[in-house]
Every structure is written in structure tokens, then in C-alpha cells.
Amino acid sequence: MARDVFITGIGSVSALGVGVQPLWEGMCAGRSSLGPLTLLDPSGFSSKLGGEVKNFAAKDYVPKSYRKAVKVMARDIELAVGAAKVAVDDAGLVTRSHADTPDRSPSYEASRMGCHIGAGLIAAETLELAAAQATAVSDDPADAAAGGFSLRNWGTVSTPALSPKGGMDNLPPLWMLKYLPNMLACHVTIIHGCEGPSNTITCAEASSLLSLGESRRVIERGDADVCFSGGAESKLSLMGLMRAEFTGRLAPTGEATDGGAIVRPFDPDAPGTLLAEGGGILILEAEPAARARGARAYARLSGFGAAQSPTGYLPTGPEAPEAEDQALQLAIEAALRDAGLSPGDIDAIASHALGWADHDATELRALSAVFGARLPDIEILTTAPFVGDMGAGHGAVQAAAAALAVFHQTLPARLNAGRPPARVRAGAAPTRPATLRHVLVVSASIGGQNSAAILSRIT
Amino acid sequence: MSTRRRVTITGMGWVTPLGTDVSGVWARLVRGENAFGPITRFNASTFATNFAAEVRGFNFEAHVPDPGKHTHAGLSTRFALAAARQAWSQAGLDAHSSLDRRRLGMYFGAGEGSLDFSNFTRSNLAGFDLATRTLNDQAWATEARQRLSAPVEIEQEPNSTLTHLAREFGVRGPAYNCMTACAASTQAVGEAYELIKRGDADTMLAGGTHSMIHPLGITGFIRLTAMSTSREDPARASRPFDKDRDGFVMGEGAGVLVLEELGHALARGATPLVEVAGFGSSADAFRITDIHPDGKGAVAAMLQACRMAGINPREPGEDGRPQVHYVSAHGTGTQENDRIETIAVKTLFGSLAPRVPFSSVKSMLGHLIQAAGAVELMTCVQAIRTGVLPPTMNLRNPDPECDLDYVPNAARDCKPQGGVRVCLSNSFGFGGQNNTICVRAFTG
Numbered sequence: 001m002a003r004d005v006f007i008t009g010i011g012s013v014s015a016l017g018v019g020v021q022p023l024w025e026g027m028c029a030g031r032s033s034l035g036p037l038t039l040l041d042p043s044g045f046s047s048k049l050g051g052e053v054k055n056f057a058a059k060d061y062v063p064k065s066y067r068k069a070v071k072v073m074a075r076d077i078e079l080a081v082g083a084a085k086v087a088v089d090d091a092g093l094v095t096r097s098h099a100d101t102p103d104r105s106p107s108y109e110a111s112r113m114g115c116h117i118g119a120g121l122i123a124a125e126t127l128e129l130a131a132a133q134a135t136a137v138s139d140d141p142a143d144a145a146a147g148g149f150s151l152r153n154w155g156t157v158s159t160p161a162l163s164p165k166g167g168m169d170n171l172p173p174l175w176m177l178k179y180l181p182n183m184l185a186c187h188v189t190i191i192h193g194c195e196g197p198s199n200t201i202t203c204a205e206a207s208s209l210l211s212l213g214e215s216r217r218v219i220e221r222g223d224a225d226v227c228f229s230g231g232a233e234s235k236l237s238l239m240g241l242m243r244a245e246f247t248g249r250l251a252p253t254g255e256a257t258d259g260g261a262i263v264r265p266f267d268p269d270a271p272g273t274l275l276a277e278g279g280g281i282l283i284l285e286a287e288p289a290a291r292a293r294g295a296r297a298y299a300r301l302s303g304f305g306a307a308q309s310p311t312g313y314l315p316t317g318p319e320a321p322e323a324e325d326q327a328l329q330l331a332i333e334a335a336l337r338d339a340g341l342s343p344g345d346i347d348a349i350a351s352h353a354l355g356w357a358d359h360d361a362t363e364l365r366a367l368s369a370v371f372g373a374r375l376p377d378i379e380i381l382t383t384a385p386f387v388g389d390m391g392a393g394h395g396a397v398q399a400a401a402a403a404l405a406v407f408h409q410t411l412p413a414r415l416n417a418g419r420p421p422a423r424v425r426a427g428a429a430p431t432r433p434a435t436l437r438h439v440l441v442v443s444a445s446i447g448g449q450n451s452a453a454i455l456s457r458i459t
Numbered sequence: 460m461s462t463r464r465r466v467t468i469t470g471m472g473w474v475t476p477l478g479t480d481v482s483g484v485w486a487r488l489v490r491g492e493n494a495f496g497p498i499t500r501f502n503a504s505t506f507a508t509n510f511a512a513e514v515r516g517f518n519f520e521a522h523v524p525d526p527g528k529h530t531h532a533g534l535s536t537r538f539a540l541a542a543a544r545q546a547w548s549q550a551g552l553d554a555h556s557s558l559d560r561r562r563l564g565m566y567f568g569a570g571e572g573s574l575d576f577s578n579f580t581r582s583n584l585a586g587f588d589l590a591t592r593t594l595n596d597q598a599w600a601t602e603a604r605q606r607l608s609a610p611v612e613i614e615q616e617p618n619s620t621l622t623h624l625a626r627e628f629g630v631r632g633p634a635y636n637c638m639t640a641c642a643a644s645t646q647a648v649g650e651a652y653e654l655i656k657r658g659d660a661d662t663m664l665a666g667g668t669h670s671m672i673h674p675l676g677i678t679g680f681i682r683l684t685a686m687s688t689s690r691e692d693p694a695r696a697s698r699p700f701d702k703d704r705d706g707f708v709m710g711e712g713a714g715v716l717v718l719e720e721l722g723h724a725l726a727r728g729a730t731p732l733v734e735v736a737g738f739g740s741s742a743d744a745f746r747i748t749d750i751h752p753d754g755k756g757a758v759a760a761m762l763q764a765c766r767m768a769g770i771n772p773r774e775p776g777e778d779g780r781p782q783v784h785y786v787s788a789h790g791t792g793t794q795e796n797d798r799i800e801t802i803a804v805k806t807l808f809g810s811l812a813p814r815v816p817f818s819s820v821k822s823m824l825g826h827l828i829q830a831a832g833a834v835e836l837m838t839c840v841q842a843i844r845t846g847v848l849p850p851t852m853n854l855r856n857p858d859p860e861c862d863l864d865y866v867p868n869a870a871r872d873c874k875p876q877g878g879v880r881v882c883l884s885n886s887f888g889f890g891g892q893n894n895t896i897c898v899r900a901f902t903g
Contacts, residue, residue: 044600072747096744110744111759119638121571121616124675127594130583137584147581151674155505157690168506168678176679177747177889181617181638186890189742195756197740198892199646202617202638210635214650217657223740223763238586238599243616246609306659308565308625308634330561330631334659447618448625449634 002220006290006297007455009091009283011083012400013232014387015051015276019086023397024404027386028431030413032260034274034388039236047250049259050236051276051388053079061085062191063097072174073187074122075277079393080184080232081191083281087228088192091283092295096193106193107226107293113194114224116214117281118207118231118392119181123239132170188228188281196224201392204445205352206306207231208279208395209453213304215284225289230396232279235389241275247446249273249356249389260415263385265353266360266426267418273354273384279393280400298403299455302438303341305334309448328366328442328450335452336370341438343371346454348379348411348434350402350441353426354389355418363444364424379434380426381405385415395443395451402439402455409436409457466655467731467901469724470552470717471837472545474538474668475824476512476710479522481545485841488849489870493823495693495708500672501576508686510693511672512710512825514538529623531610533572536620538713538830539668543624546664550717551729552628564632564660565621566651568643570669570829572615573676578606620668632660638829640888641789643667644714645832649738649896651718661723666833668713677709683748685793697826698853699790699819700797700861707791710825714833731901733840736881737770739763743891750795750891754803757789760893761807761883768897770881773809778877781811783897785848785873787835787884788865790819791826800885801861816873818866822852832886836896839882843900846874 011019015033016026026033034051042048058070058078062085073081088095095113098104137143138150152158156167177183182200189198197218201207208231215227235244244250251262251272264270290297309327336342349367353360368375383398390397405411411434420426437457444450471481476494478484494512503509520526522541529540552558586599613619618636625634633654639646644667651665671677680686687706689696697708724731741763743756750756765772765783776782789800797819805812820838827834842848847870854867873879880900887893 041596044597044604069747111741115742126583126586126599130587130594130599131592133580133583134587134589145581146577147584149577149580149584151502152505154674154678155503155507155509157507157509158505168682171678171682173682173684174748175682177683180640180889182640182888182890182892183747185639186742186747186892189744189891190746193744195742195744195759198639198742199650199740200638202636203621203634204616204618206618214635217653221653221657238596238603242600242603242607243612245604246607246612306564306633306635307561308621308630308632310560310625310629310631327631334633445618446613447616447622449618449621449636 004287005216005219005301006285006287007282007299007301007403008285008290008295008297009087010400010403011087011090012280012397013053013079013083014278014397015053016387018056018082020090023400027401027412030415032386032415034259036257040238045241046252047274049253050274052236053277056082058082063100066191072178074178075234076119076122076232077183077187079234079277079279080117081187083232083279084188084192084228087281087283093283097191110193110195112196112225114196114215114218114227115185115189115194115198116211116227116229117185117188118201118211119184120233120392122179122181123237124179126238135166135170184232203449204447205391205394206443206445206449206451207392209441209443209451210306212301212399212453213306213451216301216304219284219286225286227284228281229284230279230281232393233391234277235275235391236277244275260385261417263355264416264418265351265355265382265384266364266420266424268357270355270357270418273356274388276388276390278387278390280396282399297458298407300458301453302456303335303339303454305331305338306451307331327448328363328444329369331450331452332370332442335454339454345438346378346440347436348381348439350381350398350439352443353382354384368423376423376425378425379411380424381411382414382426399441399453402441406436406439406455406457409433464656464658465721466652466718466735467721467724468716468733468735468840469719469729469731470546470550471840472542473712473714473834473837474514474517474542475712475834476514477824479541488820488823489847491850491852493694493852495696498672501674503677506677507681507688508677509690512708513672514711528626531614532623533614535570535572535668535670536623539569539620539715540623540627542713542715543664546715546717547628555727560629560631562632562661563630564654564663565624565630565634566647566663566665567620567636568647568667568829569617569620569636571617573670573673575607575611576674581606624664639892640890641828641831642886642888642892642894643829645884645886645894645896646740648716648833648836649740649894652735652738655718655720661720663718664715665718666715667830669827669829670711671828672709672711695853697792697822699792699822699851700858700865701854702856702858704792704794704797706793707821708825710827712827712834713830714837716833733843733898734901736899737764737767737897739895741893745891747890750799754799756891756893757800757803757887758806760895764883764895764897772807773811781808781815783815783881783883784879785842785882786815786817787839787882788817788819789885789887790821792821798860801863804863813863816848816864816866818849818851820849836884839884839898842879842882846878847872
């Protein structure tokens, strides 16, 4: 007998702030957090705005005994560690992280705790690597293609030694571990003592929702009672910006300072999206266990579906937009079947829409195919104008917002400075009460992975 | 689901440093051959580890009917496509045009694509000011935009292997890529098995692919001191369970399996090669660099796989043999892994442990990182189908702390003992991720 899964804790980290309160209050106040980039100098890019998490230090979210480990955390890992901590607190769970506090034994046995955290391709810190590489330059013409960098000087076995301080030894011994995608989940499992199934999904923007689906499967089949689930990524690095520019998604920002007016979901003339850092960890719990400990539950994760596009959207691939649409449609239909619902049961949709016109149009065609003439009556919830595109963390923030909407029976404000077509209810709107029985959350990657989840009101 | 869905393997393919056809590579493994030699892909002459197990002479065009669909695909994606084509053909899916692609999914542990090292480095140096030891972001961006290529950068995303596989085979079902370091493709196959059991798909392409034989990949592992530095004798550098082992040898490649629900396979006349009987996954939750000294995460993963397969690892079977006939070790050849994996196997099997053969093909293939688990699982399938166990090579100086039956230095024919019917395949990753799959002979 499959077990129901509740969302009992939310930890989101975004430019709106750390924790569930800043996210919900910011969205309800209609306040975008997208502003001028300061973590790097964006003057070499046409897109100069984004979503930065301010006043955030990972050491504040780990036990004292673990503070040294923060040194080996890339920003993506720090965000996940922060999100996990606020999620645990929000859920009222006791984990190994509370070991310093007397009389607090963990809510669950370690072997019953799982962890599924989506991650991106983490960019190495450019300064650290460049400074190390600069020790290995040569004036050999053969090295000119790499800007003078010499692999011979990079290696450390040579007689006589070329330069006592040169080469790869300038990178810290654990350098690579800062950037392995599975380190988000690994640090979280170590800090909170999760010894059950864990995984790291790396499917770009689809990663977070796919991770929720994986946690649900694990709980449903009885391999864990509680899971940390979601994703996190920082796109705010030189390489992150450059890769995003290469995909054609970045909005030029000119002299603008208000990013919330630039990200315009479903507007066919939208200029593109803005990058961000952040993500979220949701605490998923088996219903009986959650009830037994008297946990407050935001929503039930009642359905999940995934589907792959047979074309993908690599810029080099053959174009077949109709198949692309169908992939998201198939994912939504699978989620509805899984939840035992029909399209008529869905009251709102937490959309993926990034303000990237071609992709938003694809999403819209899929939604139209599933919901037909009813689509204009279904409320759309969008997160991108508030917090930007946070890659592998994106879906977790969508899901967090959807869970909060279901819990509060309230739709947060919608920001949209553009003109979405009339067939989708995505234009600007204030915060308003709503009857939300079932909310659909959708996400898609440009690699063609699509996923859909349904969050339902607990009655 | 009221009736239990059983999952079989109906096809498999690989690209390895010892070759690309399943039976040919298997024959070389049984002969104890290895593929270790100097790194040729870049100048590693001064690297503490200057050798690896490279895939040589790989001709992508010979493996896929229309290579033009994959113009910009990176090396590891090409490995995966070639391996998947073999698996697809063996499963007889070429002839099965009515396959419902919505019921065909993918679960991969594909690694990131290889970095465009020269142009990336050039950008870094253009941005770096030696005098102030600062980075000029604008100068970096100007150089990078000029030097880097958009398709090459986008293809480095770890989900792009899925995209190409979908394009090649028309996949429309659920698709996932996971990166749990060296445990990734065992996890991918295990999760694919679970997806089919749950009913989310009838057929899954599952496996892994990876190449880290590039300057920063090798650098990263050298800095971690995880690789052998036996520069004077690369052929013997990978020596799992040997007292003098000094780390792994980097390999590269791909392993892809077709997993299929039994009824689906039989209905279309496919031949199950073996049955997937169990899967276990756990986290050490201990340290990012060290394995838990008791191997408790490894024990948990193996035990769960056994339980799911209905096996009590401490009880002999009706024939008096241990119920598990072979364990494919993670067996990297690092001091720590091999010692603790041995402890874990002893804990799992108790007094039966010395009677359970337990070898590491990494002594011949090297460590294929994210592809290792799928390739090693395939060696278990071959062991079941041929009754022969692959050896652990280069095991010359026994380590008193590694005192199990590692099938040392020569393959073993188990047919006289009743063959090989049940195998476990272990993969453990940095950060404490443990995955084990149990496969057994298919008997209807």
C-alpha cells in the first residue's frame, strides 16, 4: 500500500531572503528581489541584474563542530546547507544538527531519513583557479593557445623543479570536492544525520521537481519516512553568466535597476530572464509519521510525473516544437493520473515561466493542450519575476510557493510588466484569497527533461 | 500494485578502455589484460599520475546510424550513445517499431562533459592580474566570449547525454540524470529498476558515462591523493586489495543496460539475460573525505539489496554454498576503500564471507568514475551467463587486513561448483554514497 507524503517543512533561500517567511511575505507584497549584481562585476555582460542572496553565511546554518567544513563548500553547497537548516527548523524536526542541545534526540532514526537534492554544473571559483594557473605560464610558443599556460609547469614532477611554488599544488588538496554536485546532499546528510537513500539529480531547471518525485517514491515504497528534497544552485559566477548567455536566455538590462520589470512570464516579447542564486529544501514526510509527531503540514504531494522530449532543446539540434510541447503535456498527464485527478481539479498552476519567450511559449502550448478552454480561468503563480532563474534550485522555490499558497489558501501577487496572451492568466495581479484544492507545479530543462507535481490541500 | 512487477536486463553495451564489444572485452578481462598506459590526450608528463586507461581508437561514426544528429556531442555523450546502441540492438528493440516511447524512460549517471581547457584557461589568464592578484571580470568575459564556443559549453551540462539519447531512441518517458560521484551509474540502474517496478515505465535505458581524463579532472584527483602514482609501472599500478596498493587508475567509458519489465520483454519475444533482484542505497553521513570506519553504509546498501532479493546473506543455500556467488567490489585500490569494503563484506556475510568470491575489475579497466557501476554490473551479468569470475589482477602482496577471496590474478571457472547464479555489484562515492545491485540468473 503506497503511503501518502506530506510537506511539513520549507526552507527556501533566495534573493528575497532566507527562510519561508521572507519568501512568502515578499511575494505577497509584490516585491521583486532582482537588482544590480554585486557578487561580480557584470560590466562585461549585457545582463547586469540578478537575484543575490544577501547577508548569508553558511557558518550560521551549521553546528559549531562543522564550521571548518564551510571552507570546502562552493556557494551552491552553502545555499543547500542553509536551506536544509531552515527547513528542519520550520518542520520542527530534531536532527543530528541539534546534538549540542541536551535532551533533544532526533525525531527519526538515521536510516529512515533520505535526501534528494538537485544540483547544477558547479563553476569553479575563477579567481582561485586563475591564480593557481598563473603560476604555470611559460613563454614556449607551443603554450600560446592556452594563453601561455604550460601543462608541464602545472605538473609537479620535474627535474630540476621549474618553480618551487608553481603548478597544481597551488590548489587546495580538497579543491575538487568543493565542486562535485553530490556535495550538496553529502553535506546535508552529514550535518543532519541522514543515512537512508540519497541522490543528486542534475537535470538543470527540472532537477528540483525530479528530486521531489524521487523522495516521494522512496517514502512511498517504505525506504524512508522523511526526506530532505529540493535543489539549489548559484548561477551568479562568470562561467554561469557566460553559459547562460550562450543559451540565449539572458535579458539585456541597459540602465535598468528593477529586475522585476524585466522578467515577464509568457509575454511573447519578453527580453529574456535574469540569473539568480538560491533554491529550496522541502521536508517530505510519510503521512502517518508526520501525524504521529503532530507536525504541521503545508500540503500533500499527491501526484508526480516526468517525461522526456525526444528532441531536447539543444541549440544545435533539429527543431520539432510539437514534440517539445508534448513532453510537458505527458508529464502533467502522468502527474494527474498518479494523483487520481483530472484537469478540472486543478485550481492553480505554479509555472516554470522564466520570461524566456520561446520556452514560455512551449510551456503555454503544453498547458493549453492539457487544460484547453479552461486555461484562462486557472490562476498562474510565477516565481521568476521575484527571484530570477536559479537553475537546479528553481523548481524547489516554485514548489515552496505553491505549498504556501495551498496552506494559506491565498495566491501571492503576480508581477508581470509585460503582456501575456489572454489565454493564460499570468498578468500582474495583487495578493488575493483563493480556494486551492490542487495546485500543479511544472518545470522543464533545455535538455528536454520535464516534470510535474501536484500539491493538494490537506483537509 | 497487486502483482509484483519483475525486472530483467534484455540488452547491454559498453565502451571501455579494453574495447567496445561485450564478448571481446569480457574475454580480455578473463585473460587478466589491462589497458593502462601513458596519458595521450594532453601532456601529463610532469603530473604525479601521468598514466590512465584511455579509450583508444573509438570510432563514433561506426556505432550510430546517423552521427549528424549529434554534431556537437561531447566525448562522454558519444561513449553513451555507442554503448546504448549496442544495448538497444541486443535487446532486439531495433526490430520493435511498435514500442510505446511514452513507456520508455532513462536513468543515467552521466558525468559532466569535458572542459574546453585551453580556451577556458586562456580566459582565466586574460582576466588575472598578477601584480594585484585580482581578477578583472570584464577582461575575462571579453576573452571568454571570443574563445569559448556556445555548443561546446552547453554540451557540458550533465543532462545533455539524456538529450542525445532521447534524440537517438525517441525516448518520451521519465528521464533522470544523477551524479553521485563514483556510485552514480549503480544508483541510476537501481532507480531505473525501481521505476519499472512502480509501473512508471516498462523499459528503461540505464547506465552511466564519464571521462575525467582531462587536465583538471586528473589534477583534482592528484590533489586528493586518490590515484596511484606508480609512474614507473603503470601496468601494475591498479592493485586492489594488495598491501602496496596506492590508489586507483583513471579510466573512462560508458555502460548502458536495457531494463525491462518481464511481461513486456516476454510478450515481444525478448530474451532476459538476467533478472534484477534487488537494490540498496544508503549514505554514510560521516565525512566528505572518509568512509565510515565500520563500513556501515556499505553494509546497509548490500543488506537492503539482499533482502529485496529474498536472500539472507548469513545463511548458505540448499546446495551448501553461500547464496551470493560473487561480489563485484567497488575495489578502487585505495588503502581506505579496500580495507573498509572488506570489513563490510565480512559484516554482511559473517562466517560465510571467506567463501564469497569478491573481485575488482578496476585492476584491469581502471576506474570509470560515474560509468564504473554500470560497466561492473555488466561483468556480473557476464559472470552469470558464462559461469566464470573475472580476477583481481596485480594482487601479489597480501594485506593482512584484506583476507577474503579476491579471485587473485586469474579468472575462475565456477561451472564445476554449479556456476554463478547470484551477484552483488557495489559502488561507493565520495561523500559517503553507497549503492548495491543484486542480479540473478533468469529462470523463468
